[in-house]
Amino acid sequence: MSYLFDQFIKMKLIKRLGVAQVYWVLLGILLALPNYLPAATVFNDPDAALILTEEGQFSRYRIVLPVFPTATEEKAAGVLKDYLLQISGCALPVIRANQGQNEFEIILGQNERVDRSAISVDLNALKSDGFTIQTEGQRLFIVGGNEKGTLYGVYTFLEKYLGCRMFSPGFKIIPQKDRIEVPPIDDTQIPVIGFRDTHYRITWDDEYSDWHKLDHNAEGERTDWGMWVHTFNALVPPEIYYETHPEYFAEVEGARQPTQLCLSNPEVLEITIQSLRKMIARNPEATYWSVSQNDNRQYCTCTRCSALDKEEGSPSGSIIRFVNQVAVEFPDKIISTLAYEYGRKAPKNLKPAPNVNIMLCSIEVNRDQPISTDPTCADFREDVIAWGKISHDIIVWDYVIQFNNLISPFPNLHILQPNIQFFADHGVNALFEQGNREVGGEFAELRAYLLSKLMWDPGLNADSLINDFLNGYYGNAGPHIRQYIDLMRESLQKSGAPLRIFGGPVEASASYLTPELMIQYNHLFDLAEMAVSDQPEVLERVRIARLPLQFATMEQAKEKYMGPGAVFMEEDGRWKINPKIRGMIDPFTDLCNRQGVTRVKEWSTPPEEYRSAMYRVFSQGVNKHLALGKNVKFLSPEPGSLPPGAGKMLTDGKRGSHEYAYNWLSFPGADLEAVIDLGANKRIRHLEAAFYQYGQWLRLLPVKVTYSLSRDGKQFKPVGEIENTLPINQYGSIQRDFMLDIPASRARYVKIKATSIGTLPPWHPSAGRRPHMLIDEVVVE
Numbered sequence: 001m002s003y004l005f006d007q008f009i010k011m012k013l014i015k016r017l018g019v020a021q022v023y024w025v026l027l028g029i030l031l032a033l034p035n036y037l038p039a040a041t042v043f044n045d046p047d048a049a050l051i052l053t054e055e056g057q058f059s060r061y062r063i064v065l066p067v068f069p070t071a072t073e074e075k076a077a078g079v080l081k082d083y084l085l086q087i088s089g090c091a092l093p094v095i096r097a098n099q100g101q102n103e104f105e106i107i108l109g110q111n112e113r114v115d116r117s118a119i120s121v122d123l124n125a126l127k128s129d130g131f132t133i134q135t136e137g138q139r140l141f142i143v144g145g146n147e148k149g150t151l152y153g154v155y156t157f158l159e160k161y162l163g164c165r166m167f168s169p170g171f172k173i174i175p176q177k178d179r180i181e182v183p184p185i186d187d188t189q190i191p192v193i194g195f196r197d198t199h200y201r202i203t204w205d206d207e208y209s210d211w212h213k214l215d216h217n218a219e220g221e222r223t224d225w226g227m228w229v230h231t232f233n234a235l236v237p238p239e240i241y242y243e244t245h246p247e248y249f250a251e252v253e254g255a256r257q258p259t260q261l262c263l264s265n266p267e268v269l270e271i272t273i274q275s276l277r278k279m280i281a282r283n284p285e286a287t288y289w290s291v292s293q294n295d296n297r298q299y300c301t302c303t304r305c306s307a308l309d310k311e312e313g314s315p316s317g318s319i320i321r322f323v324n325q326v327a328v329e330f331p332d333k334i335i336s337t338l339a340y341e342y343g344r345k346a347p348k349n350l351k352p353a354p355n356v357n358i359m360l361c362s363i364e365v366n367r368d369q370p371i372s373t374d375p376t377c378a379d380f381r382e383d384v385i386a387w388g389k390i391s392h393d394i395i396v397w398d399y400v401i402q403f404n405n406l407i408s409p410f411p412n413l414h415i416l417q418p419n420i421q422f423f424a425d426h427g428v429n430a431l432f433e434q435g436n437r438e439v440g441g442e443f444a445e446l447r448a449y450l451l452s453k454l455m456w457d458p459g460l461n462a463d464s465l466i467n468d469f470l471n472g473y474y475g476n477a478g479p480h481i482r483q484y485i486d487l488m489r490e491s492l493q494k495s496g497a498p499l500r501i502f503g504g505p506v507e508a509s510a511s512y513l514t515p516e517l518m519i520q521y522n523h524l525f526d527l528a529e530m531a532v533s534d535q536p537e538v539l540e541r542v543r544i545a546r547l548p549l550q551f552a553t554m555e556q557a558k559e560k561y562m563g564p565g566a567v568f569m570e571e572d573g574r575w576k577i578n579p580k581i582r583g584m585i586d587p588f589t590d591l592c593n594r595q596g597v598t599r600v601k602e603w604s605t606p607p608e609e610y611r612s613a614m615y616r617v618f619s620q621g622v623n624k625h626l627a628l629g630k631n632v633k634f635l636s637p638e639p640g641s642l643p644p645g646a647g648k649m650l651t652d653g654k655r656g657s658h659e660y661a662y663n664w665l666s667f668p669g670a671d672l673e674a675v676i677d678l679g680a681n682k683r684i685r686h687l688e689a690a691f692y693q694y695g696q697w698l699r700l701l702p703v704k705v706t707y708s709l710s711r712d713g714k715q716f717k718p719v720g721e722i723e724n725t726l727p728i729n730q731y732g733s734i735q736r737d738f739m740l741d742i743p744a745s746r747a748r749y750v751k752i753k754a755t756s757i758g759t760l761p762p763w764h765p766s767a768g769r770r771p772h773m774l775i776d777e778v779v780v781e
Contacts, residue, residue: 050138052106052180053088060104062093066111069096073109076142076151079210080106083158086174106140109150114143129213130190133157140182148210155211156189166212167473168445169205171541189457193423195395195430196455197222200448201439201598212452226279226286229338229359229397230295232261235275236268242762250300257768259298263322264305272322273329280333288357291326292338293319296765299342312347319343320350327353336395339387346386357430358387361397367410368492368499370418376498381422388427395430396423400451403602404661405504405555406441407592409521409548411488411512412499413443413450417462420454431455440597442548445473474545475538477528481545484524488512505552506559506662513552515565521549544595550588551600557581558617559662561654568622575622585614603696604732605658613658616735620655626684627651627750627780631677637670649776651676656692656776658733660699664692669770672702672754676778681711681746686781687720688739689752692774695764696731700771702754705738709747716751728757728764750780 053059063077077094085091097112107113114121119134119141126132126145131153134141142157144150158164161182165173197215202208204220216222227234238258241248246256248268261268276289293299299315309317319337327335336357339346344361352358362371362380371377387394398419402410423431433451436444449469453460466485470478492499497511505513525546532538557578560566568575592600592607600610632647642665643649649665656664693701704723708716720740738754754775760767 047184048138049184050135050140050182052140052182053084053090053178055178057088057090057178059088059090059092061106062095062104064105064107064111064113065094065096066109067096067098069109072148073150076108076144076154079151080108080154080158083162083164083174084180087162087164087176088178088180103138106142108142108154110143110146114141117141126190127194129194130188131156132188133185134187135182135184140185148213151210152213156187159211160187161185165468165472166208167449167469168202169208171473173472191456192458193420193429193431193455196452197431198433198435198448198451198455199437200435200441200444201437202444203448203452212449213456214452224286225288225290226283227290229290229292231290231292232294235272235291236261238762241271250298251302251305252298252300252768255768257298258762259296259765259767260294260300262300262302262305263318264300264302264308269322269325273326276326276330280330288334288336289330290336290359291323292336292359293340293343294765297342298766298768312350314343314345314347316343316345317347317350320347320352320356323356324350324353327356331355334393339383340397344383346383346390351390354392356391357393357395358391359395359397360384360387363399363501366498366500367400367412367415368497370415370422372418372422384423384426384428392427393430394428395432396428397432397434398423399434399501400447401435401441402501402503404502405551405600406436406438406602407547407551407597407600408442408505408555409488409508409513409552410442410499411485411492413447413466413485414489416450417454417458421458424458437602438598440592440595443545446470474528474532474542475535476531477538477542480524480528480531481542484521484528487517487520487524491517504659504661505555508552509556513556518549518553525549543591547588547591550584554581554584554588554614555659558614558657558659561663562622567617577618577621582618585611601658601733604694609732610658613735617655617657622653623779625779625781626678626682627676627778628653630679633675633677635673635675637667637672641667641670643667650674650778652777654777656690656735656774658735660692660694660733660774664774664776666699666772666774668772669756670773671756672752672773672775674752674778675713676750676752676780677713678748678750678780681748682780683744683746684709684742684750684780685744686739686741686779687750688737688779689754690735690737690776691754692776693726693728693734693736694732695728698760698766698769698771699774700728700757701726701734701736702773703757704755706753706755707740708751708753709745710749710751711747713749716749719745750778752778
C-alpha cells in the first residue's frame with residue numbers, strides 16, 4: 001500500500017484529491033484485487049495462525065455473510081462481532097459476500113465464498129444443527145446446517161477456541177486480550193441426538209439455549225411441538241363427554257372412569273381426529289403433535305381393549321393401534337405418543353407408523369448405576385432395544401433429579417454420561433432430560449451445563465466438563481466442592497443402596513447421608529466458603545450449593561424429632577428446640593428467596609411454606625400429653641393395610657410436617673377407627689389429631705373426625721365431631737388440626753374415627769380410586 005501511495009504522490013493525485021480521498025481509493029483497490037488474482041496468490045501457509053485482532057484495537061478481518069443470509073446467520077454474525085468486541089475492544093465490520101474479497105475474512109453460513117474455497121463441506125451431512133469450523137490460509141470458515149448450525153458453530157468457536165464460557169444466564173467468562181490468535185482448525189460437529197432439551201428453568205434463556213444448543217425458547221417452549229404430553233383429556237375432554245358418553249372413557253374395575261380413553265371405541269377416534277385437526281389449524285407450523293395417555297395408571301380394560309392388549313402382550317397394543325389410525329389422517333405431521341408406565345413395553349406385532357414418534361420414559365429405573373449395567377434395569381433395557389427395532393423416531397424422557405425433594409443431595413452425576421451414551425447407541429434420536437421445572441434445585445447450574453454438553457456430544461470427558469464448571473463458577477472453592485461431590489458418590493456406591501427419584505434425605509441417612517458423612521461434607525463446604533470469603537458474589541454461589549446439606553440436616557432432624565441431632569433436645573429434664581436447627585431455617589429460607597427458588601418439592605411447598613412448616617413443628621414441641629406412649633388398638637383399617645409399628649405412631653410424640661414420607665401414619669382406602677387406652681381414668685378437656693392432604697398424589701383429609709370417650713372400653717359416648725371444610729381440588733400440601741375442647745370428663749379410653757371420602761370424584765386425575773389417609777398423633781390433654 002505504501003508503494004501505491006508513493007505513486008499517487010508522483011502523479012500529483014494527492015494534491016488534487018486530498019489525502020483522505022486517496023486513502024479510500026487505495027483501500028477499494030486492495031479489497032477488489034483478490035477477485036482478479038488466482039486463489040494461490042491470495043491464500044498461503046496453511047499452518048500459519050490467524051491473528052484476528054492485534055494490539056491497539058486493530059484488525060484486518062471482517063465478517064462475511066452470504067449475499068442473502070438467513071435470520072439465524074445474521075444473528076450469528078452479530079454474536080461473533082459482539083464477543084470479539086468484548087474480548088479485544090475491536091469491532092469487526094460485517095459485509096455480504098458480494099462486497100469484495102480479501103485474504104483476512106471470517107466467513108459465516110452457507111456462503112458463496114465456500115464454493116470458491118478449497119475447504120470440504122457436506123451441507124447434507126450437517127443436517128439442521130451440525131457445523132464445521134475450518135481455516136484456509138488466513139480465512140476462517142464457520143458453516144452450519146440449515147437451521148441453527150452456523151449459530152451453534154459461532155458459540156462453539158467462542159468457547160472452544162477463544163475461552164469464553166456461559167455457566168448460567170447470569171454468569172459468563174469472557175477473557176480480555178488485545179491479540180486474538182487462532183491456530184489452524186478443522187472441526188466438524190454433527191449431533192447424534194437431533195432433539196435436545198433439559199427441563200431446568202435456568203436454561204429458559206434465549207442465549208443460554210443457543211449457546212448450549214438446546215431445543216426450546218426463553219419460555220421453555222418447544223416451538224416444533226404443538227402438544228407435548230398427556231393429551232387425552234385435551235383431545236376428548238371429560239367435562240364435555242363423560243356425563244353423556246361414559247363409554248368413551250376407560251373401563252376400570254368394571255366401571256367407566258374418565259382416567260384414560262377407551263381406545264377401541266371408533267367414536268373416540270373420530271373425536272380425537274377432529275380435535276387434533278382444529279388444533280393444527282391454529283398452529284400449522286408445529287410438526288409434532290402428542291396423542292398420549294394421561295398421567296395415571298387407570299387404563300381401559302374393556303373386552304375389546306383387553307383383547308388387543310393381550311394379543312400384543314402389552315397395553316401399548318391398543319395405544320399404537322389407535323395412534324397409527326390418527327397418524328394416517330395427518331401424513332405431513334408427526335404424531336407422538338408415550339411409552340410410559342403401563343404402556344412402556346413394546347407391542348409384539350404392531351409397529352408404529354412412519355410418522356409416529358415414541359416417547360419412551362425411564363421413570364422406574366434407579367439412578368445409582370448406569371442403565372447399561374444395572375441389574376434392576378434389565379426390563380427397561382429390553383424395552384429400549386425392542387422399541388428401537390420397530391421405530392425410527394424415539395425420544396427418551398429421562399429423569400435426572402429427586403422429585404420428592406428438589407433441594408436435597410442426589411449423587412447421580414456419574415451416571416448421566418453413560419445413560420446418554422446408552423440411549424444414543426440404541427437408536428434414540430431425541431432426548432428430554434427432566435430436571436427441575438422450578439427455579440433452583442441441587443446443583444441446578446452444573447446439571448444443566450453438563451447435560452447440555454453431553455446431549456450434544458456424548459463422548460466428551462464428563463470429568464473435565466465438571467471441573468471446568470466448578471473452577472469457573474465457584475473459583476477457588478471449586479476443588480473443595482469437587483471433593484464433596486466425589487466423596488458423596490463414593491459413599492453411595494460403597495453403601496450399595498439404590499438411588500431413587502422419589503427418595504429423600506431421611507432414606508439416605510443409612511447410605512450417603514449418615515451423621516459421620518454429614519460432618520465431612522460440612523467441613524468441605526466450610527473450606528469452600530473460606531476459599532472465597534473475600535468474593536461476595538462467588539461466596540453466595542457457594543452457599544447456594546450448600547443449601548441441600550442444610551435441607552438434609554433439617555429433614556433428618558424432623559424425622560428423629562427428639563434426641564441427638566433432632567429438632568428437640570433434652571436439657572435438665574426438659575425438651576427444648578435444638579438451637580442449631582432453629583438457627584438454620586431462616587438463613588436457609590432467605591437464601592432460597594434470594595435465589596428465586598420456587599418450590600422444595602415437585603408441585604408443592606414454596607420456601608415460605610417450608611419455613612411455616614418448620615415453625616409449626618417448633619410450636620408443637622414435645623407434648624407430654626395423656627396418650628403419649630400409650631397402647632393403640634385399630635378397629636379400622638385391617639391390620640394388613642397398616643405399616644409396621646403403626647400401633648406406636650399415633651402416640652409416639654412425633655409430629656408430621658410438609659413431607660408425607662415420615663412421621664405420618666399412612667394407609668389406603670379406608671376409614672380410621674382406633675382406641676387408645678390411657679391406663680386409668682383421666683380428666684380430659686382437649687382432643688386433637690393432625691391429618692395431611694396432598695391432593696394430586698391420592699392423599700386426602702378425612703370428611704370428618706369424631707371423638708368418643710369410655711370408662712370401660714365397651715360403651716363409648718361421642719363428645720364431638722369436626723367436619724373438614726377444606727377443598728380437595730388443590731395440589732399443594734395441607735396439614736389440618738382437628739381440635740376439640742370439651743367440658744372436663746373422666747375416661748380411660750379415647751376413640752377417634754376419621755371418615756374417608758371414599759372413591760375419588762370423576763374430575764380427579766385418579767377418579768374411582770380410594771385415597772390414602774395420613775395422621776400423625778392423637779393428642780389427649
